[in-house]
Amino acid sequence: MTDxxxxxELRSTLRGFxxxxxxxxxxxxxxxxxxxxxxxxxxLTGLAVPEEQGGSGASYVELAVVLEEAGRSLLRAPLxxxxxxxxxxxxxxxxxxxxxxxxxxxxAAFVVGDVTVDxxxxxxxxxxxxxxxxxxxxxxxxxxxxYAxxxxxxTIRSxxxxxxxxxxxxxxxxxxxxxxxxxxxxxxxLLHVAxxxxxxxxxxxxxxxxxxxxxxxxxxxxxxxxxQALRHRVADxxxxxxxxxxxxxxxxxxxxERAPDLPVVAPLAKATATDAFTHIAGDAIQLHxxxxxxxEHDAHLYFKRAWTTALLHDDARTxxxxxxxxxxxx
Amino acid sequence: xSLADFRGEVQAWLRERLDGKFAAVVGTGGPxxxxxxxxxRKAWEQELARGGWVGLGWPRDxxxxxASIEEQVVFYEEYARAGGPGRINHLGEQLAGPTIAxxxxxxxxxxxxxxxxxxxxxxxxxxxxxxxxxxLAAVRTTAVMREDGWHIDGQKVWTSLTQYADWxxxxxxxxxxxERHRGLSYLLVPMRQPGVEVRPIVQLTGTSEFNExxxxxxxxxxxxxxxxxxxxxxxxxxxxxxxxxxxTLGQQVGFAHDLDQVIAAAISSGAVEHDAVKDxxxxxxxxxxxxxxxxxxxxNNDASSSTGVEANVSKLLWANWHQRLGELAxxxxxxxxxxxxxxxxxxxxxxxxxxRAGTIYGGSNEVQRNIIAERFWGLPKDRx
Numbered sequence: 001m002t003d004x005x006x007x008x009e010l011r012s013t014l015r016g017f018x019x020x021x022x023x024x025x026x027x028x029x030x031x032x033x034x035x036x037x038x039x040x041x042x043x044l045t046g047l048a049v050p051e052e053q054g055g056s057g058a059s060y061v062e063l064a065v066v067l068e069e070a071g072r073s074l075l076r077a078p079l080x081x082x083x084x085x086x087x088x089x090x091x092x093x094x095x096x097x098x099x100x101x102x103x104x105x106x107x108a109a110f111v112v113g114d115v116t117v118d119x120x121x122x123x124x125x126x127x128x129x130x131x132x133x134x135x136x137x138x139x140x141x142x143x144x145x146x147y148a149x150x151x152x153x154x155t156i157r158s159x160x161x162x163x164x165x166x167x168x169x170x171x172x173x174x175x176x177x178x179x180x181x182x183x184x185x186x187x188x189x190l191l192h193v194a195x196x197x198x199x200x201x202x203x204x205x206x207x208x209x210x211x212x213x214x215x216x217x218x219x220x221x222x223x224x225x226x227x228q229a230l231r232h233r234v235a236d237x238x239x240x241x242x243x244x245x246x247x248x249x250x251x252x253x254x255x256x257e258r259a260p261d262l263p264v265v266a267p268l269a270k271a272t273a274t275d276a277f278t279h280i281a282g283d284a285i286q287l288h289x290x291x292x293x294x295x296e297h298d299a300h301l302y303f304k305r306a307w308t309t310a311l312l313h314d315d316a317r318t319x320x321x322x323x324x325x326x327x328x329x330x
Numbered sequence: 331x332s333l334a335d336f337r338g339e340v341q342a343w344l345r346e347r348l349d350g351k352f353a354a355v356v357g358t359g360g361p362x363x364x365x366x367x368x369x370x371r372k373a374w375e376q377e378l379a380r381g382g383w384v385g386l387g388w389p390r391d392x393x394x395x396x397a398s399i400e401e402q403v404v405f406y407e408e409y410a411r412a413g414g415p416g417r418i419n420h421l422g423e424q425l426a427g428p429t430i431a432x433x434x435x436x437x438x439x440x441x442x443x444x445x446x447x448x449x450x451x452x453x454x455x456x457x458x459x460x461x462x463x464x465x466l467a468a469v470r471t472t473a474v475m476r477e478d479g480w481h482i483d484g485q486k487v488w489t490s491l492t493q494y495a496d497w498x499x500x501x502x503x504x505x506x507x508x509e510r511h512r513g514l515s516y517l518l519v520p521m522r523q524p525g526v527e528v529r530p531i532v533q534l535t536g537t538s539e540f541n542e543x544x545x546x547x548x549x550x551x552x553x554x555x556x557x558x559x560x561x562x563x564x565x566x567x568x569x570x571x572x573x574x575x576x577x578t579l580g581q582q583v584g585f586a587h588d589l590d591q592v593i594a595a596a597i598s599s600g601a602v603e604h605d606a607v608k609d610x611x612x613x614x615x616x617x618x619x620x621x622x623x624x625x626x627x628x629x630n631n632d633a634s635s636s637t638g639v640e641a642n643v644s645k646l647l648w649a650n651w652h653q654r655l656g657e658l659a660x661x662x663x664x665x666x667x668x669x670x671x672x673x674x675x676x677x678x679x680x681x682x683x684x685x686r687a688g689t690i691y692g693g694s695n696e697v698q699r700n701i702i703a704e705r706f707w708g709l710p711k712d713r714x
Contacts, residue, residue, distance in 0.1 A: 004635075005634075008634070008635070211707045211709065214709065215708075215709065215710075222710075223709075223710055225703075225707075225709040225710055226709065226710040226711065226712050227712060228700070228712040231699065231700065231703035231704075231709050231712065232696070232699040232700075232703070234702075234703055234707060234709065235646075235698070235699035235700070235702040235703050236646075236699065238639075238643070238702050238706060238707070239643050239646045239647060239702070242624070242637065242639075242640075242643045243620045243621075243623075243624055243643070243647055244620070245627075246620060246623040246624040246626075246627040247619065247620045247623045247624075249623070249627055250623040250626065250627070264619075265619070265623075268616055268619055268620075271616065272616070272620055317609065320609075320612050320613065320616045321608075321609075321612055323616060323619075324611075324612045324615050324616065327615070327619070328615070
């Protein structure tokens with residue numbers, strides 16, 4: 001992310017917050033205290049919501065910075081889902097749903113799958129939904145439309161997730177009452193940009209961790225990082241990360257400005273970012289050697305988050321095709 | 331003037347000439363096609379100069395137009411879109427001129443900048459040597475000061491478009507017995523003299539962008555040293571820093587044209603029906619979008635937000651991307667790509683072959699990776 005003076009200060013503040021109050025190791029179990037601080041103390045769920053609707057009036061670029069920093073810690077709390085939901089609702093005529101999301105008394109989840117609507121009754125089951133178990137509000141895509149559903153009206157079953165830092169649940173709707181709150185496509189574009197920002201933040205953190213290890217770990221009487229085979233591998237990962245960061249930055253700006261090419265660059269950003277993240281997290285295990293293969297080391301947490309993010313909400317291949325079709329049409 | 335007005339002015343100026351008097355040079359002179367229409371492209375350079383398009387981004391006090399980055403981007407994009415030919419003096423405009431403007435004396439600016447701005451003096455770059463490629467500080471060409479000026483002896487290699495050049499900026503060892511970065515001088519040397527011999531290198535494209543240059547008691551005036559004698563390394567590194575991101579956006583318009591040709595070939599051969607080929611085309615397209623986002627990010631950076639390795643990242647990105655596109659260009663044609671028809675290589679064959687140079691020149695991929703490892707991450711040097 002290219003920082004202006006404002007975003008640099010925001011980033012620095014959040015970097016300190018996450019390192020001190022929400023480090024990676026604290027993400028293996030729910031921590032209501034973290035969520036409370038993120039919402040009531042820092043007001044992050046309403047960061048990109050206009051002030052007149054109770055938010056902080058910052059843009060999607062600032063939200064992307066927050067999510068990059070949250071990604072560094074593999075934040076477990078439903079900040080991403082809830083903050084994106086707040087942006088979507090603030091832009092709809094369902095602003096009355098915002099207050100509990102902004103004050104942290106409720107979190108949201110995006111339910112994307114095969115759901116049908118009959119009148120205002122939604123029916124369908126979605127097998128993997130991020131953050132659903134804790135959510136009070138579900139934003140459900142039905143074809144091109146987006147509906148808000150009270151989570152109490154759904155059957156939600158927690159799942160054991162491959163990624164232990166990101167809760168998953170199965171959601172079943174059986175004639176649940178829904179309220180139309182906007183278009184699915186735009187909401188998914190915003191969600192993709194958010195996931196992309198989180199991914200490049202996490203990828204940067206695990207690459208930094210890896211380089212730090214290569215700098216101190218010695219074999220054959222010299223630091224591992226002095227071996228050209230490893231230096232070049234780090235350089236290639238850096239190129240991939242910087243390239244992905246550029247696309248994420250561009251997409252975040254497009255989201256902030258509602259640019260006409262957002263539908264093209266949003267899926268592209270998630271594809272590019274998760275490609276970089278999966279490659280970097282995979283190589284991080286390799287470059288750490290045996291210690292990187294252990295349960296106690298953090299490398300596998302990044303690896304599992306990377307693959308989970310890549311596979312949820314459409315994989316990179318699908319997203320690139322979507323971007324291509326949208327970008328070259330006409 | 332608004333940016334849209336500026337774009338309109340650029341388009342109109344280019345269209346009038348490239349649809350008219352200079353129609354012959356459209357699309358010529360690119361990689362693998364440097365030999366095409368040389369005299370017309372020299373005339374074109376002077377036509378550009380008359381239009382005020384040479385030195386567009388140079389500061390006004392150096393005789394340039396002082397155009398904003400956005401305006402420069404517009405110019406390069408429209409130039410590429412209009413099929414403007416390979417610039418025969420891009421080393422003069424992009425490297426020699428800015429270096430002289432930044433490091434030269436007033437006399438040197440008065441002497442050399444007008445020839446570049448008028449498109450009359452063509453420049454080349456004398457850096458690499460047979461023993462000093464990626465390791466530029468191993469330069470062995472010597473410069474000795476005598477009564478009538480500097481006398482230069484040695485060999486340069488991989489010099490671009492030297493066969494057409496009037497002047498060369500040469501990095502030479504002026505302190506006998508000095509080593510590495512110390513004792514080098516940055517000299518401006520006239521090419522049209524008995525002591526200079528240029529031998530074109532026939533490349534795997536069958537054409538000659540690059541040359542060998544032999545200096546055998548070549549002479550240049552005592553005043554033609556930029557910076558202090560013996561302090562040429564700093565000037566040489568300054569030259570490399572002028573390779574800014576602006577022209578890469580124009581380069582990307584050319585890349586988009588290459589990609590369009592590859593897609594057309596894939597449709598024509600039927601290869602596009604295969605899912606795997608479609609994926610490769612989509613990946614190439616996606617890679618090109620990311621190249622653009624990277625260039626825009628670099629242009630918007632200031633000193634505080636710079637990573638310091640944007641140029642190295644960008645070089646690796648585009649050179650690798652273009653090389654993969656060259657390979658895709660061949661594979662979508664299948665066996666038909668193995669035949670050379672008529673006068674020579676097809677545009678896609680030429681692109682495929684010429685793309686092998688991008689990962690070597692201007693700092694090879696391996697050198698770029700070392701720079702990223704050291705400058706961005708502070709990893710220790712490999713001492714093996």
